[in-house]
Each structure stands twice: as C-alpha cells, then as structure tokens.
Amino acid sequence: MQIQEAIPxxxxxxxxxxxxxxxxxxxxxxxxxxxxxxxxxxNKTHENFCSWVNQTDNSVLVAVEDQHVLAVGSVTDAGTIGLNYVSPDARFRGVSRALLRALEMRAAEKGNSRCNLTSTETARRFYLSNGYVENGSPVGGFGTTSGYPMTKALLGSIGKS
Known part of the structure; x- marks a missing residue:
C-alpha cells in the first residue's frame, strides 16, 4: 500500500x-x-472531489494498493483534517492509521503545530488511541448529533498552530 496525492x-x-x-x-x-x-x-460527488483536489489550501491523499483506492483523506494548510475514510474492505489493516500519519505529516510540513478535526462516534476511539484529545462540546453535522471536536499536538513541528 502507498499513500499518494489524489488526482481528479x-x-x-x-x-x-x-x-x-x-x-x-x-x-x-x-x-x-x-x-x-x-x-x-x-457532497461526495465527482465534481466536489475534484474541487477538493484542486483547492490550493487543501491536500487530498489516497491510500492505494494494486491500483485500488483503499482510503481517502484531506487536510487543510491550517491543519484541519476534513476527511479520513477507509473502504470497508480495508478496515483494520492499518490503512486509516497510515493515512492519518501522512495527513499529520502534511500539516506539519505546512507549519502547523497541531491538527484539528471533528470525529464521528464511529471513529472517536480510533482518534483517541492516536493521540487526539477532545476539545469542546459535541457538535452535529450532516444531520448527525455526534461530532467530537478533537486536537493533537504534532511532535517536532514548528509553526502557527
């Protein structure tokens, strides 16, 4: 498996x-x-995906194996992780963790000392086990009632936070 820049x-x-x-x-x-x-x-359309890829202040990465996309993630230049989704076929294989590390590295490269995200209930334990801490009251999104603002200090980074 490799993680690479997404293309349209x-x-x-x-x-x-x-x-x-x-x-x-x-x-x-x-x-x-x-x-x-x-x-x-x-909003998970081809057109929107292409616009996310083409945004100058956003990085979209994909985890690929044998030319198949296994996971999709994104992080803004300000260090906000907006996407980190894995195919059900690749769950529990370390794909999400590897993609998360790549997103964090990209955020650090952009000068951030922290990453921020809003976790689903489904992913909450995953993020907690990867060093994220809850940072505020739960919020809703897309009609759900359980979104957990989280943050993580990025080791060895110097930047704007």
Missing part, C-alpha cells in the same frame, strides 16, 4: 470509498436514517 482521475473510486465507508461503517452515527445519509453523502 481518482474521483470515481474515491467517491465509492467515501460513500461505502459512511453508509457501511458509520451506522452508529447515521442510524440508517435516510435523511441523515442523504445529507452526509450529498
């Missing part, structure tokens, strides 16, 4: 990973509610 041509496979990850792995968050799923999945 990754959009079809990346969108499938995003949608499957949310629909199949995040049931505790969306509770199989069609309204919540529609809200959450609504």
């Amino acid at each position: 041509e990754d959009a079809p496979a990346a969108c499938i990973v995003l949608k499957r990850s949310i629909a199949e792995l995040c049931e505790v968050d969306h509770r199989n509610d069609p309204f919540i799923l529609a809200q959450w999945l609504g």
Whole structure:
C-alpha cells in the first residue's frame, strides 16, 4: 500500500470509498436514517472531489494498493483534517492509521503545530488511541448529533498552530 496525492482521475473510486465507508461503517452515527445519509453523502460527488483536489489550501491523499483506492483523506494548510475514510474492505489493516500519519505529516510540513478535526462516534476511539484529545462540546453535522471536536499536538513541528 502507498499513500499518494489524489488526482481528479481518482474521483470515481474515491467517491465509492467515501460513500461505502459512511453508509457501511458509520451506522452508529447515521442510524440508517435516510435523511441523515442523504445529507452526509450529498457532497461526495465527482465534481466536489475534484474541487477538493484542486483547492490550493487543501491536500487530498489516497491510500492505494494494486491500483485500488483503499482510503481517502484531506487536510487543510491550517491543519484541519476534513476527511479520513477507509473502504470497508480495508478496515483494520492499518490503512486509516497510515493515512492519518501522512495527513499529520502534511500539516506539519505546512507549519502547523497541531491538527484539528471533528470525529464521528464511529471513529472517536480510533482518534483517541492516536493521540487526539477532545476539545469542546459535541457538535452535529450532516444531520448527525455526534461530532467530537478533537486536537493533537504534532511532535517536532514548528509553526502557527
């Protein structure tokens, strides 16, 4: 498996990973509610993916194995992780952890001393086990009621925080 910069041509496979990850792995968050799923999945389009890839202040990375996209992640130049989704077929193989490390490295390269994110209930334990701490009251998003603001100090980085 390797982690690389996403390109617009990754959009079809990346969108499938995003949608499957949310629909199949995040049931505790969306509770199989069609309204919540529609809200959450609504922006996971080829056009939006390409716009995320082309944003100058955003890095989109994909984990790829045998030319198959296994996971999709993004981090802004300000150190905010916006995406970290893994295909259900690649869950528990270390793919999310490797992608998270790459996103954190990118944030540090951009001068950040911290990474921030909002975790789902599904991923909360994952982020806590990777050094993130909760940083505020839970918030909702896409119709869910459980989003956990989290932060992590990046070791060895010098920057703007």
